[in-house]
Amino acid sequence: MKSGTIYDLGAPGRRAASLPPLTEPEQKILSLIPAEVRREEPPWLPEVSQPELVRHYLRLARLNYGVDSGFYPLGSCTMKYNPKLNEGLARLPGFAGLHPLLPEEEVQGALAVLWELSEYLKGIAGMPGISLQPAAGAHGELTGMLLFKRYFQDRGELERRVKILLPDSAHGTNPASAAMVGFRVVSIPSNERGTVDLQALEAALGEDVAGIMLTVPNTLGIFEEEILEVTELVHEAGGLCYFDGANLNAYLGRARPGDMGADVFHFNLHKTFSTPHGGGGPGAGPVTVSEPLVPYLPVPQVVKEGERFRLDYDRPKSIGRVHPYYGNFLVLVRALAYILTLGDEGLREVSVGAVLAANYLKEKLKKTYKLPYDRLCKHEFVLSGEGLGEVRTLDIAKRLIDYGFHPPTIYFPLIVKEALMIEPTETEPKEVLDAFAAAMERIAEEARREPRLLKEAPHAAPVRRLDEARAARQPVLRLPRP
Amino acid sequence: MSEYIPHTPADIRALLEGVGLRDVEALFSDIPEEVRRRFRPLGLPRRDEDWVRRYLTGLSERSTGKGLVPFLGGGIYDHFVPAVVEYVLSLPELYTAYTPYQAEVSQGTLTWMFEYQTMICELTGMEVANSSMYDGATALAEAALMAHRTVGGKKVLVPRSLNPRVREVLATYAWGAGLKLVDVPYGDDGRLQLSEIPEGACALIVGQPNFFGVIEDLSGLKDQLGEAFLIVYVNPISLGVLAPPGSFGADVVVGEGQVLGLPPSFGGPLLGIFATRGEHLRRMPGRISGQTVDAEGKVGYVMAFQTREQHIRRERATSNICTNSALCALAATVYLAALGPGGLRRVALLSLERAHRLAEEVSSLPGYELAFSGPFFNEFALRCPDPMGAVKKLRRAGIAVLPPEEVEKAGLEGALLVAVTERRTEEELARFVSALKGGMG
Numbered sequence: 001m002k003s004g005t006i007y008d009l010g011a012p013g014r015r016a017a018s019l020p021p022l023t024e025p026e027q028k029i030l031s032l033i034p035a036e037v038r039r040e041e042p043p044w045l046p047e048v049s050q051p052e053l054v055r056h057y058l059r060l061a062r063l064n065y066g067v068d069s070g071f072y073p074l075g076s077c078t079m080k081y082n083p084k085l086n087e088g089l090a091r092l093p094g095f096a097g098l099h100p101l102l103p104e105e106e107v108q109g110a111l112a113v114l115w116e117l118s119e120y121l122k123g124i125a126g127m128p129g130i131s132l133q134p135a136a137g138a139h140g141e142l143t144g145m146l147l148f149k150r151y152f153q154d155r156g157e158l159e160r161r162v163k164i165l166l167p168d169s170a171h172g173t174n175p176a177s178a179a180m181v182g183f184r185v186v187s188i189p190s191n192e193r194g195t196v197d198l199q200a201l202e203a204a205l206g207e208d209v210a211g212i213m214l215t216v217p218n219t220l221g222i223f224e225e226e227i228l229e230v231t232e233l234v235h236e237a238g239g240l241c242y243f244d245g246a247n248l249n250a251y252l253g254r255a256r257p258g259d260m261g262a263d264v265f266h267f268n269l270h271k272t273f274s275t276p277h278g279g280g281g282p283g284a285g286p287v288t289v290s291e292p293l294v295p296y297l298p299v300p301q302v303v304k305e306g307e308r309f310r311l312d313y314d315r316p317k318s319i320g321r322v323h324p325y326y327g328n329f330l331v332l333v334r335a336l337a338y339i340l341t342l343g344d345e346g347l348r349e350v351s352v353g354a355v356l357a358a359n360y361l362k363e364k365l366k367k368t369y370k371l372p373y374d375r376l377c378k379h380e381f382v383l384s385g386e387g388l389g390e391v392r393t394l395d396i397a398k399r400l401i402d403y404g405f406h407p408p409t410i411y412f413p414l415i416v417k418e419a420l421m422i423e424p425t426e427t428e429p430k431e432v433l434d435a436f437a438a439a440m441e442r443i444a445e446e447a448r449r450e451p452r453l454l455k456e457a458p459h460a461a462p463v464r465r466l467d468e469a470r471a472a473r474q475p476v477l478r479l480p481r482p
Numbered sequence: 483m484s485e486y487i488p489h490t491p492a493d494i495r496a497l498l499e500g501v502g503l504r505d506v507e508a509l510f511s512d513i514p515e516e517v518r519r520r521f522r523p524l525g526l527p528r529r530d531e532d533w534v535r536r537y538l539t540g541l542s543e544r545s546t547g548k549g550l551v552p553f554l555g556g557g558i559y560d561h562f563v564p565a566v567v568e569y570v571l572s573l574p575e576l577y578t579a580y581t582p583y584q585a586e587v588s589q590g591t592l593t594w595m596f597e598y599q600t601m602i603c604e605l606t607g608m609e610v611a612n613s614s615m616y617d618g619a620t621a622l623a624e625a626a627l628m629a630h631r632t633v634g635g636k637k638v639l640v641p642r643s644l645n646p647r648v649r650e651v652l653a654t655y656a657w658g659a660g661l662k663l664v665d666v667p668y669g670d671d672g673r674l675q676l677s678e679i680p681e682g683a684c685a686l687i688v689g690q691p692n693f694f695g696v697i698e699d700l701s702g703l704k705d706q707l708g709e710a711f712l713i714v715y716v717n718p719i720s721l722g723v724l725a726p727p728g729s730f731g732a733d734v735v736v737g738e739g740q741v742l743g744l745p746p747s748f749g750g751p752l753l754g755i756f757a758t759r760g761e762h763l764r765r766m767p768g769r770i771s772g773q774t775v776d777a778e779g780k781v782g783y784v785m786a787f788q789t790r791e792q793h794i795r796r797e798r799a800t801s802n803i804c805t806n807s808a809l810c811a812l813a814a815t816v817y818l819a820a821l822g823p824g825g826l827r828r829v830a831l832l833s834l835e836r837a838h839r840l841a842e843e844v845s846s847l848p849g850y851e852l853a854f855s856g857p858f859f860n861e862f863a864l865r866c867p868d869p870m871g872a873v874k875k876l877r878r879a880g881i882a883v884l885p886p887e888e889v890e891k892a893g894l895e896g897a898l899l900v901a902v903t904e905r906r907t908e909e910e911l912a913r914f915v916s917a918l919k920g921g922m923g
């Protein structure tokens with residue numbers, strides 16, 4: 001049976017790239033390698049011509065759905081449009097072609113990018129320190145947890161501050177990051193309004209708590225109205241406040257985590273700042289920090305002296321490196337281009353557009369779907385697929401594919417049963433929002449009248465519904481050699 | 483109004499009406515007023531596309547290093563990238579998609595992930611590979627954490643010849659997780675010298691080749707280690723000519739995949755390669771694509787073994803990784819498919835041969851000698867009386883090498899590190915030698 005991979009194609013001896021010829025006989029060159037570590041058998045790799053290769057990947061692209069294909073309301077992921085200018089800028093030879101270990105004086109332009117972006121991100125967060133090294137949001141979280149650990153170690157409190165508090169609506173990376181640094185995770189229940197229960201928080205706080213990880217607005221798309229009380233309580237108990245910034249799109253240009261009591265805040269540049277998601281990455285997850293945590297930031301730090309930029313390694317209290325160089329530089333270039341393009345006014349329009357679109361869809365859809373937290377939302381909201389008869393949220397998601405939309409995030413956050421998490425972003429025109437709402441309404445109707453349509457969906461995708469259980473039961477994780 | 487946001491004033495009015503609010507400020511009434519009052523803008527005007535293009539192009543041109551001939555390695559190498567790689571990375575449905583949570587509209591991503599996993603297993607001689615980590619350094623750190631979870635001990639044996647930057651990242655992670663790094667020395671040949679395995683060791687890390695370019699002998703190491711993991715940190719290009727670490731019983735093979743179709747990019751984004759043995763599959767971090775069938779029996783792909791991952795397992799997950807380095811893994815997939823087995827071998831052979839030719843010529847110059855007697859791949863440590871002077875001479879000839887202060891981090895004083903790839907021409911090799919000839923280094 002054909003696998004649909006590039007290994008189906010080609011013939012021995014074909015190739016899609018040309019290289020300079022060898023100038024010595026192969027055996028002679030190979031003799032430079034001791035026999036016991038020499039490769040005997042070549043790896044099994046495709047042998048295809050360039051036209052075959054191009055057609056194969058173009059075919060694969062057509063099996064995929066991206067932001068450029070259509071509406072992609074994947075909650076918590078901020079699938080906004082990726083500006084094409086920024087793609088070109090990231091490919092400039094003076095950026096893409098730079099080796100990271102060139103001397104500082106030879107890479108002043110790249111250091112200028114790092115410095116300038118750092119200044120803007122600190123300004124956006126309203127926080128005094130930054131590291132651009134984290135390669136993604138979760139990497140920023142890990143960096144934050146390391147900073148917490150170093151801070152308490154420095155104060156001699158590490159032995160007793162062993163717990164990290166997490167609202168039960170938190171993203172899975174939060175507890176996983178805390179655990180990687182050896183913290184014990186304690187879950188804080190949400191109240192009926194979908195926000196942190198202050199009483200439960202107070203009860204959990206104590207001398208054994210290192211801090212809290214908050215997502216603002218939270219993963220229900222709800223802003224913690226009592227955010228100042230929450231951070232104050234944690235600070236009073238001697239703890240620190242981590243802010244997961246995945247949802248910054250909700251308040252860009254009008255509020256700053258530094259003004260809410262954040263000690264560490266991570267950006268997801270691949271969300272809020274429009275850098276492409278790449279089929280799963282790469283992204284970038286810079287962290288900004290409050291004054292007390294500045295000494296512990298990763299090395300190096302980029303500093304400006306007159307017109308020159310320099311890398312500063314002389315930071316004895318630093319946690320060290322979390323990246324071998326300076327972070328995902330080409331992602332950082334794109335984010336800088338985005339900030340420069342929008343300016344203050346544009347950044348403010350982002351949050352207006354994102355929040356307006358989410359509330360508009362929420363108001364439309366709550367007529368047909370259960371909305372567990374019926375209140376003003378920020379950039380996203382969470383519906384429940386319950387109550388539509390025998391269909392499940394999974395079926396609704398798959399049916400959306402037939403209507404030409406990418407499904408929302410499903411089954412997250414965990415505190416909503418059969419969750420459908422919808423994040424339209426600011427880059428969708430009203431017509432698209434209306435079309436999506438109409439499709440959702442039709443699907444709800446289908447669920448009652450003809451549930452089979454949903455349960456067997458998708459009907460119009462490149463494949464029918466895939467058997468996920470089988471992939472675990474009979475794992476095939478690579479092509480077997482022929 | 484921004485070119486990326488479609489809402490006209492009329493749209494905004496219509497949307498507000500749908501929400502039942504009078505003005506956009508009301509959308510933010512749930513943010514405490516005190517917080518909103520403290521807000522300060524950046525002081526940045528809006529810019530047009532051409533302004534931004536010119537401004538950033540200008541910054542890119544300020545880095546003089548882009549014009550230097552890179553005999554510079556230390557973990558990032560200047561290999562040729564065929565144009566088809568860039569073509570595929572620019573296909574919008576591939577680069578503007580995210581993690582393939584919805585398999586039926588993500589068969590493109592899931593299929594190439596499966597191709598990538600197959601290729602990485604082939605290169606490394608391992609049974610399973612994930613679809614990417616952030617970079618080689620964090621892949622290695624995660625491998626060490628995995629070794630600790632599997633066999634229990636807290637000591638990780640780390641050769642002094644491991645890439646110092648990779649080691650620094652490993653040290654940060656290890657500190658966080660309460661693991662201890664134990665130094666393993668290297669000998670005059672530049673190869674690691676493992677005497678005994680201390681009590682409580684969960685892993686030995688071996689660079690293949692190591693930071694000095696020296697090819698390690700992996701035979702017998704796994705026997706010596708017993709339960710403890712043999713983790714091999716590879717330059718995947720070298721696997722075109724070097725035996726796969728799997729054949730020496732490696733438990734995990736990790737590496738920096740930048741060499742497989744990515745430009746140096748001032749150090750990021752990179753590609754973390756991660757492969758292991760089948761028995762460790764459930765402890766492996768990262769996304770995996772698995773083959774299955776659809777409701778009509780047609781072959782398709784889904785994300786497999788998600789129960790290891792943070793979105794299901796939370797604090798008990800095998801890692802916190804979510805967003806990874808997918809597009810870089812796609813570059814590696816296309817690169818390997820474009821080159822094929824013969825092309826990969828050719829790149830490795832050319833790098834090997836040219837590195838040796840240059841090493842031979844410069845080490846015959848008075849005062850210059852190779853720091854190590856062991857076999858090497860595409861990079862070698864060069865000792866000379868005045869290494870800083872040598873760096874300056876090379877710079878005047880338009881050549882960049884890894885300077886002594888970077889080499890010292892791995893415990894070697896007074897030496898440069900010189901990397902040679904298939905891109906270095908006869909003329910460039912000759913220029914390198916004659917630059918050093920101009921007076922004693």
Ligand SMILES: Cc1ncc(COP(=O)(O)O)c(C=O)c1O
Binds near residue numbers: 215
């Ligand atoms: C709320 C939230 N926190 C953290 C993360 C982790 O970010 P990343 O995927 O960039 O590691 C995500 C995203 O995926 C998220 O949605």
